[in-house]
Amino acid sequence: MKAADWADGRLGIYGLAKSNLRKIFPDHWSFMLGEICLYSFIIIILTGVYLTLFFQPSMAETVYHGSYTPLNGIPMSEAYKSTLDISFDVRGGLLIRQIHHWAALVFIAGMFVHMFRVFFTGAFRKPREINWLFGFLLLVLGFFDGFLGYSLPDDLLSGTGVRFMEGAVLSTPVIGTYLVMFLYGGEFPGNDIIPRFFTIHVLLIPGIMLGLLAAHLILVFYHKHTQYAGPGRSEKNVVGMPLMPVYMAKAGGFFFLVFGVIAAISAIATINPIWQMGPYRPDQVSTGAQPDWYMGFAEGLIRAMPGWEIRFAGHTLVLGVFIPLALFGLILVVLALYPFVESWVTGDKREHHILDRPRNAPVRTAFGAAWITLYLVCMLGGGNDIVATHFHLSINDVTWFVRIAFFVLPVVVFIVVKRWCMGLQRKDKALALHGRESGNMVKLPHGEFTEAHIPLEPEQLYPLVSYDQQVPLKLPPAVDENGVKRKVSLNTKMRARMSAYYFGEKSQIPKPTVEEYKEIASGHGGHH
Amino acid sequence: MSQDEEMSSANNLPAEQDHGDGELAVKGDNPFADPGLPPHEHRRTDIDEKAANRAERQVAFLFLISMLATIGFIVSYYAIPKSQIVYIFLLGRVSALNFSLGLTLGVALFCIGAGAVQWARTLMSDVETPQERHPIEADKETREFVFEEFKAGAKDSAFGRRKLIRTTMFGALALVPLAGVVLLRDLGPLPGKKLMETNWAAGKRIINHNTGEPLKPSDIQVGSLTFAYPEGLSEEDEQFQEKIAKDALMLIRMRPEDIKDKTELDWSYEGIVAYSKICTHVGCPISLYEQQTHHVLCPCHQSTFDLSDGAKVIFGPAGHPLPQLKIHVGDDGFLAASQGFQEPVGPSYWERP
Numbered sequence: 071m072k073a074a075d076w077a078d079g080r081l082g083i084y085g086l087a088k089s090n091l092r093k094i095f096p097d098h099w100s101f102m103l104g105e106i107c108l109y110s111f112i113i114i115i116l117t118g119v120y121l122t123l124f125f126q127p128s129m130a131e132t133v134y135h136g137s138y139t140p141l142n143g144i145p146m147s148e149a150y151k152s153t154l155d156i157s158f159d160v161r162g163g164l165l166i167r168q169i170h171h172w173a174a175l176v177f178i179a180g181m182f183v184h185m186f187r188v189f190f191t192g193a194f195r196k197p198r199e200i201n202w203l204f205g206f207l208l209l210v211l212g213f214f215d216g217f218l219g220y221s222l223p224d225d226l227l228s229g230t231g232v233r234f235m236e237g238a239v240l241s242t243p244v245i246g247t248y249l250v251m252f253l254y255g256g257e258f259p260g261n262d263i264i265p266r267f268f269t270i271h272v273l274l275i276p277g278i279m280l281g282l283l284a285a286h287l288i289l290v291f292y293h294k295h296t297q298y299a300g301p302g303r304s305e306k307n308v309v310g311m312p313l314m315p316v317y318m319a320k321a322g323g324f325f326f327l328v329f330g331v332i333a334a335i336s337a338i339a340t341i342n343p344i345w346q347m348g349p350y351r352p353d354q355v356s357t358g359a360q361p362d363w364y365m366g367f368a369e370g371l372i373r374a375m376p377g378w379e380i381r382f383a384g385h386t387l388v389l390g391v392f393i394p395l396a397l398f399g400l401i402l403v404v405l406a407l408y409p410f411v412e413s414w415v416t417g418d419k420r421e422h423h424i425l426d427r428p429r430n431a432p433v434r435t436a437f438g439a440a441w442i443t444l445y446l447v448c449m450l451g452g453g454n455d456i457v458a459t460h461f462h463l464s465i466n467d468v469t470w471f472v473r474i475a476f477f478v479l480p481v482v483v484f485i486v487v488k489r490w491c492m493g494l495q496r497k498d499k500a501l502a503l504h505g506r507e508s509g510n511m512v513k514l515p516h517g518e519f520t521e522a523h524i525p526l527e528p529e530q531l532y533p534l535v536s537y538d539q540q541v542p543l544k545l546p547p548a549v550d551e552n553g554v555k556r557k558v559s560l561n562t563k564m565r566a567r568m569s570a571y572y573f574g575e576k577s578q579i580p581k582p583t584v585e586e587y588k589e590i591a592s593g594h595g596g597h598h
Numbered sequence: 599m600s601q602d603e604e605m606s607s608a609n610n611l612p613a614e615q616d617h618g619d620g621e622l623a624v625k626g627d628n629p630f631a632d633p634g635l636p637p638h639e640h641r642r643t644d645i646d647e648k649a650a651n652r653a654e655r656q657v658a659f660l661f662l663i664s665m666l667a668t669i670g671f672i673v674s675y676y677a678i679p680k681s682q683i684v685y686i687f688l689l690g691r692v693s694a695l696n697f698s699l700g701l702t703l704g705v706a707l708f709c710i711g712a713g714a715v716q717w718a719r720t721l722m723s724d725v726e727t728p729q730e731r732h733p734i735e736a737d738k739e740t741r742e743f744v745f746e747e748f749k750a751g752a753k754d755s756a757f758g759r760r761k762l763i764r765t766t767m768f769g770a771l772a773l774v775p776l777a778g779v780v781l782l783r784d785l786g787p788l789p790g791k792k793l794m795e796t797n798w799a800a801g802k803r804i805i806n807h808n809t810g811e812p813l814k815p816s817d818i819q820v821g822s823l824t825f826a827y828p829e830g831l832s833e834e835d836e837q838f839q840e841k842i843a844k845d846a847l848m849l850i851r852m853r854p855e856d857i858k859d860k861t862e863l864d865w866s867y868e869g870i871v872a873y874s875k876i877c878t879h880v881g882c883p884i885s886l887y888e889q890q891t892h893h894v895l896c897p898c899h900q901s902t903f904d905l906s907d908g909a910k911v912i913f914g915p916a917g918h919p920l921p922q923l924k925i926h927v928g929d930d931g932f933l934a935a936s937q938g939f940q941e942p943v944g945p946s947y948w949e950r951p
């Protein structure tokens with residue numbers, strides 16, 4: 071009590087606690103995905119700090135004489151040697167390394183799934199667009215920080231990644247060679263890249279991420295969490311259980327669950343056994359080199375791209391490398407900007423706190439599915455050699471498959487998923503209007519048999535009928551009341567067209583109406 | 599109102615009350631109305647004291663296991679030698695220390711989590727309550743007040759009136775970051791001709807990568823891939839990594855009549871050809887060789903080069919052939935370069951001719 075009063079007198083904590091201690095959070099499994107990201111981030115920071123106590127970010131040459139005898143007497147960099155020491159001579163060091171790496175994989179996988187939860191439920195709509203962008207930045211920074219961390223041990227695999235980066239940066243038109251010289255402090259590999267990567271990996275990017283993370287969570291609190299439609303839940307309230315004690319216990323407990331599972335995985339499954347690779351040398355390489363899974367997408371772009379080079383006036387435009395590099399950014403940015411495109415199409419300026427069921431936004435859902443398809447096709451391309459050897463295919467065929475699928479599959483998936491959503495809408499509508507199948511056959515007066523339907527209870531019916539359904543935007547008449555031709559901007563015309571696509575009859579099934587419901591209820595006595 | 603706003607607010611948005619407003623519906627009137635929050639259903643632990651006590655014991659048991667596991671962790675840390683390897687079913691040979699530290703830590707953490715979640719699910723209230731939301735946007739008065747305040751502040755500053763201050767301030771603010779940009783200059787040297795040059799030059803002998811000895815034509819067998827570097831390069835060299843990243847060479851021997859490319863034949867010696875080992879895609883070292891076809895393959899992204907035809911790219915993302923090194927045999931009987939590489943090795947870039 072006394073301590074709290076003391077703190078309140080200086081920090082004003084009671085004001086904060088008043089609105090937050092018993093703040094209501096809605097309960098749903100999919101809302102735990104963001105928590106998984108948060109906890110794996112904390113685990114990464116904890117284990118990362120431990121690793122910095124032993125890791126030497128230096129490319130100075132030294133000779134190994136540690137406990138791992140197969141590498142005894144081999145010249146290597148301090149960075150690689152200290153990673154070996156952490157793995158073999160610091161008790162528990164290997165475990166911390168493994169936890170750090172596994173947590174990074176879980177972190178990025180978690181962000182992906184969390185992001186698509188947000189995407190498919192439309193949680194990015196007003197007022198949460200900025201939080202969507204914060205989240206997106208966290209994802210991109212997570213990618214980069216993972217890549218940098220992977221590069222630090224200076225083993226044969228990570229060095230190959232650093233070389234890849236040199237080639238990629240070199241391909242930048244006009245300034246590529248300058249960028250490489252400034253980044254590597256001279257010619258590849260030089261002596262600077264690992265210490266530089268180290269600072270960026272442990273200080274710069276995590277610092278920015280910590281700030282974004284805090285902003286992300288503050289906004290979640292400030293906006294209050296979204297919720298799924300259901301009895302008693304509206305745009306004006308949030309229904310759930312209080313932060314204290316229920317979510318403190320659940321969320322706090324969940325942190326330990328995530329940490330425990332990652333620790334156990336790290337005991338069982340070895341990840342990145344750098345001692346098997348040997349130290350990095352630019353003239354050596356291990357076959358089947360693969361980056362961590364999230365970079366497989368970039369790897370696929372680079373592998374599937376034809377090797378276009380344009381020569382002119384003593385210069386070379388290295389499109390074969392630069393286009394994949396640019397596409398990597400572009401494909402991500404498209405996703406980041408989607409919320410703004412959608413709000414431009416809908417013209418909707420209202421706040422949304424009730425989540426959409428993905429089926430009720432067929433175009434959005436189909437777009438998200440198409441994006442994921444594109445991502446997976448690229449990932450497959452990143453492992454084209456593994457796919458080829460595993461399934462006894464020619465690598466040429468696999469690469470051609472990826473090239474064609476890159477353009478075709480997302481379109482196919484878009485069409486299929488949109489139809490699928492509309493099918494589900496139809497099913498929902500029938501369910502709402504006619505009720506559940508009872509399994510009982512009844513004989514109608516004229517002798518026909520039909521299955522009796524049981525009308526839904528109000529609490530089952532409500533979530534099926536309480537969603538928003540927009541109608542397509544209509545352009546005003548071409549000529550106004552005074553007979554003067556109206557000028558319609560191109561922007562407006564495009565919007566009208568997009569709106570017609572999003573909300574026309576090709577993209578959604580009209581919602582059941584009260585009139586339809588009443589007519590069926592009275593006309594057919596609840597069955598049929 | 600702009601045309602866009604006029605249209606959107608006019609005819610295409612669904613009515614706001616579509617979601618219901620949380621009020622109880624009058625039964626029978628509107629079947630789609632919000633039926634309101636369902637009544638709370640009691641759990642066993644809410645009504646049965648025995649069940650609640652059982653739940654308490656379960657939670658305590660989980661916390662207890664966690665404590666034991668932490669003790670197990672500490673014991674493992676001291677008791678198990680760090681070099682001990684054990685065989686574990688399905689996992690194979692693993693470090694005993696890593697395995698037991700990881701599992702005990704995992705159990706210690708997991709049980710705390712499981713205990714807390716079980717506690718929350720069984721013994722803490724699960725009554726769902728609504729809490730009101732408030733619009734994020736400020737009301738009209740606040741909005742106007744803020745604009746007034748801002749205007750007053752702007753007026754006080756005389757920012758709009760005193761143009762000279764404004765212009766010079768923007769000038770100063772725009773210039774000062776240049777100091778930071780200039781400071782970045784020493785991050786690295788300018789590229790100059792660095793990427794164009796290697797250590798290969800006329801007369802440099804070709805050193806076998808495996809033995810460290812100069813290569814004779816007889817050392818190179820048909821069907822094998824030999825790696826090499828230029829005479830004078832040593833692993834003790836401070837810039838060994840930078841040099842080998844460009845100098846690495848590979849040699850193969852073919853029957854001279856199998857060489858399809860005229861220049862390639864001219865630059866070869868009795869069917870021995872020497873090519874840069876550094877892939878022209880993004881710079882991995884090439885490591886795989888197929889004897890029958892004389893194709894070499896880069897393991898990174900599978901670029902494939904035909905060494906019997908000027909190292910043309912026949913598959914994969916590389917954009918141009920591997921550079922060839924012209925070789926001959928010197929008076930001492932050893933293979934040597936006849937000249938340096940005639941084009942830059944490794945990945946392509948803007949200044950590459």
Ligand code: HEM
Pocket residue numbers: 100101102103104105107108109111181182184185188193194198201202203204205206207208209283286290294295296297
């Ligand atoms: C460092 C990584 C991230 C962490 C730690 C994190 C954490 C969280 C947490 C704990 C929540 C509340 C619980 C939930 O709805 O799951 C949340 C909500 C949210 N996140 Fe993230 N997130 C991360 C990345 C992302 C990404 C990549 C995106 C999308 C680009 C994103 C967008 C959002 C949005 C829009 C919300 C509000 C959702 C709602 O209220 O329904 N976040 N985040």
Ligand code: FES
Pocket residue numbers: 877878879880881882896897898899900901914915916
């Ligand atoms: S580096 Fe050789 S194929 Fe990419």
